[in-house]
Amino acid sequence: MTNTPSIITVSNVIKQFGRFAALRGVTAEFDAGRFHAILGDNGAGKTTLLRAIAGLAHPTSGTISILGKTPRTACRDIGYMAHPSLLYDEMSGMENLRYFAGLYGIAGDDTCREAIASVRLDPTLTRPVGQYSQGMRQRMSLARAILHDPRVLLLDEPFSNVDVHSAREMVGLLKTMRDAGKTIFVVTHQAQLLEGVADEFVWMQAGQIIDRTSSARAAGVGPTEGVQ
Amino acid sequence: MNSLWAVTLATLKKDIRLEWRSKDALNSMLFFSLLVVVIFSFSFDPTAEESRQIAGGLVWVGFLFASVVALNQTWARELRNQVLDAYRVSPAPPNSLFVAKALGNFILVSVLEAVMAPLFIVFYNLRAIGPAWQLIPIGVLGTWALVVNGTFFAAVSIRTRSREIMLPLLLFPISIPAVQAMVEATRIILMGDGSARFWIVLLLTYDVVFTTACLGLFETILHAE
Numbered sequence: 001m002t003n004t005p006s007i008i009t010v011s012n013v014i015k016q017f018g019r020f021a022a023l024r025g026v027t028a029e030f031d032a033g034r035f036h037a038i039l040g041d042n043g044a045g046k047t048t049l050l051r052a053i054a055g056l057a058h059p060t061s062g063t064i065s066i067l068g069k070t071p072r073t074a075c076r077d078i079g080y081m082a083h084p085s086l087l088y089d090e091m092s093g094m095e096n097l098r099y100f101a102g103l104y105g106i107a108g109d110d111t112c113r114e115a116i117a118s119v120r121l122d123p124t125l126t127r128p129v130g131q132y133s134q135g136m137r138q139r140m141s142l143a144r145a146i147l148h149d150p151r152v153l154l155l156d157e158p159f160s161n162v163d164v165h166s167a168r169e170m171v172g173l174l175k176t177m178r179d180a181g182k183t184i185f186v187v188t189h190q191a192q193l194l195e196g197v198a199d200e201f202v203w204m205q206a207g208q209i210i211d212r213t214s215s216a217r218a219a220g221v222g223p224t225e226g227v228q
Numbered sequence: 229m230n231s232l233w234a235v236t237l238a239t240l241k242k243d244i245r246l247e248w249r250s251k252d253a254l255n256s257m258l259f260f261s262l263l264v265v266v267i268f269s270f271s272f273d274p275t276a277e278e279s280r281q282i283a284g285g286l287v288w289v290g291f292l293f294a295s296v297v298a299l300n301q302t303w304a305r306e307l308r309n310q311v312l313d314a315y316r317v318s319p320a321p322p323n324s325l326f327v328a329k330a331l332g333n334f335i336l337v338s339v340l341e342a343v344m345a346p347l348f349i350v351f352y353n354l355r356a357i358g359p360a361w362q363l364i365p366i367g368v369l370g371t372w373a374l375v376v377n378g379t380f381f382a383a384v385s386i387r388t389r390s391r392e393i394m395l396p397l398l399l400f401p402i403s404i405p406a407v408q409a410m411v412e413a414t415r416i417i418l419m420g421d422g423s424a425r426f427w428i429v430l431l432l433t434y435d436v437v438f439t440t441a442c443l444g445l446f447e448t449i450l451h452a453e
Contacts, residue, residue, distance in 0.1 A: 054317050057453060075319050086314040088242075088305065090249050102238040103320040105231055144314065 007032035007152060007183050008053060013062035015048050015207075022048040023059070024207035030185070032151075035178045037194045038187045039216070040204035046187040047083075049204070050154050053185070054080040066152065076104070079150035083157045085141045089130030093140045094123055097147055104148040115143040119173060135166030142170065146177070153177065153184045159193060171197055191216035235320045239328035244335070246305060253298040253336055260297055261344045264290040269351040279352040284414030287348050288407055292374055295337045296396055299378035302329050303386045312450075322447040326379065330442075333375040341367060357420025362428070366413045369431040373406035376435065380442040383449050406434050 006029035015023040023045045030036055038046045051057040053064055055071030055078070066074035080086075087096045097112035106112075116123040119139040129140060138158055145153060155174075159167040167190065175197050178184050186194065191201065195216045203211040247253060268286050272278075306312040315325055348354065356363065378399050385394035413427035 056313055056316055058451075075317055078317060080313070080317045082310055082313060084310040086311055087309055088246060088311060089309065090246050091242075095245075099238055099242050100314060100318070103235060103315065103318040105234070105319075 005032055006030060007067060009063075009065040010049075010053070011063045011065075013049075013052060013059045013064060015045075015052060015057060016060045021207055023052065025062070026207070026209055027062075028202070028209055028212075030183065032183050033178070033181050034199040035174065035184045035194070035197060036186070036200045036202055037191065037198035037216070038185060038202045038204060039189070039191050043206075044204040045207040046204050047156055048207075050080075050156050050185060050187050053152075054078055054154050056080070074152075076148060077151045079145035079148070079153045081141050081145040081153070081155045081158060083160060085129065085137045086144060087129045087137070087141060090128050092126050093121060093129055093132075093143070094125070096129060096140070097144060100144050101147055106148060111147065115147045116140070118146065119143045120169070134161045135163060135169075138162055138166070138170065139173075142173070151182060153182055155185065156187045157189070158186060159188055159190050167193055232321045232324050235324035236328045236331070239325055240331050243305075243328060243332040247332070247336065253301040254339065256297045256301075257294045257336065257340050258343060261290055261294045261340060262347070264293065265344065265347050265351050279354055280357070280418040281415065283348065283352050283354055283418060284411040286352075287345075287414065288370065288410045290344070291337065291341060291371075292400075292403065292407060294340060295333070295374050295378060296399070298333055298336045298340075299375070299382045299399070300392055300395055302333060302379055302382050307386060316451060322450045323443050325450065326383070326442065326446040329383075330372075330376050330379040333379055334371060337371050337375055338367075341371065354418060356418050358417040358424070360417065362417050362424055363414065365428055366410060366417070366424070366431065369428065369435055370406065370410035372435050373410075373431060373438070374403060376439050376442055377402055377406075380438075380446065380449070383446065387452070402438075406431060409434065 008030040010026050010028045013023050013026045014021060026045070026049060038049065040046050048057055052059055053066070053071060055075060064071055067077055071078070091099070093116055094109070094112060097115060098109065101107075101112055113123040119142050121136060121139055121143065129137060132140065142155070142158065145155070153174075158170055162170070171193050174184055174186065186198070188194065194201075199214070201213045201216050202209055203213070264286075272282070303312075306315070378395070381398040381402075382395050385391040385398060388394045409427040409430045413424040413431070416422055416424040416427070
């Protein structure tokens with residue numbers, strides 16, 4: 001499809017939870033520096049695939065390679081944003097980021113300030129994150145994910161419970177990051193938001209990738225669901 | 229090694245800051261312990277001699293029950309908003325998280341003990357006949373024995389449905405040797421009834437064995453699904 005090298009290789013990954021198979025032999029290669037939107041119905045395996053790439057879910061069988069490394073050893077190259085904020089509600093945005101920066105060995109406040117400013121929030125805001133609006137919380141969560149300047153960004157439903165304006169603003173931010181060379185994966189039900197922005201739409205169903213298209217319309221499913 | 233201590237310290241500071249702001253665990257523990265002291269003092273009407281006999285047991289069982297309140301809170305904060313996942317995807321050493329949590333609980337339970345000990349002394353009219361300074365190593369080693377296993381088993385039980393029930397079920401049986409050592413050593417010192425050396429060494433051994441085991445197993449527990 002492109003000449004860019006693949007950054008992530010997923011080989012025959014099966015993930016079972018008890019007797020339920022969330023992923024059924026997923027095999028795929030994802031190119032570097034591209035924006036991949038992962039789409040599908042609830043229970044299709046989108047989040048499980050993302051968590052497996054992030055190293056949070058261990059495949060029952062099969063392998064995942066990120067830049068030739070396992071997800072766990074490639075953790076410095078991965079930024080992960082989940083549906084929940086992954087932030088402490090009782091602390092301010094800056095306090096949260098300062099703590100998470102410490103986990104990556106990043107000292108000083110400059111990096112935190114830059115990350116917060118890059119998602120268009122105010123680094124001097126002293127309010128606890130628990131008092132943020134949903135849109136602000138999502139953006140702060142994105143700031144946490146990009147804090148250590150990862151090469152791969154894994155975002156699970158970043159636009160859920162966010163108004164259209166904030167969602168479009170976040171899409172713009174992600175586009176800028178992709179243009180800066182980052183590889184972005186977004187799990188979403190709101191395909192229409194990513195039309196014309198995402199380079200590839202990966203369609204999942206019943207734990208398998210059933211199609212990969214360059215447009216949300218191309219698979220014939222239609223980007224109608226979840227559009228706010 | 230540097231990173232291990234830096235992350236441990238950062239996590240400990242973060243936990244203390246969160247506890248200072250909410251005071252969830254501290255208030256519940258203090259209230260619970262106060263109830264234990266008052267209820268027991270009304271239930272028994274012991275002489276000073278009887279007090280010395282039973283005080284070791286009352287004090288440590290009271291602290292054990294109260295510490296469960298703090299231990300249950302330990303991981304609850306990490307589960308809210310799935311913050312634990314942010315730690316799991318980071319390169320931070322898993323044992324830093326464990327050590328920070330155990331130290332945080334140690335500080336909390338120590339504060340509780342420092343506040344409640346004078347109340348126990350007053351309510352039970354206690355006076356040590358043996359070497360009272362030995363109560364300090366017993367307190368430190370005993371508290372560490374409770375919190376190190378408690379922090380570990382609280383982590384084991386976070387993914388279970390009834391984790392508040394699960395923690396005491398796992399923690400109490402394994403704490404029996406430590407509790408017995410604490411109670412016996414305290415009783416010996418209060419009664420002036422020989423040397424508590426054997427029990428202190430037992431506590432020290434218990435701490436070394438279980439701290440090593442917890443550190444060895446924590447990474448598996450952290451990344452378990």
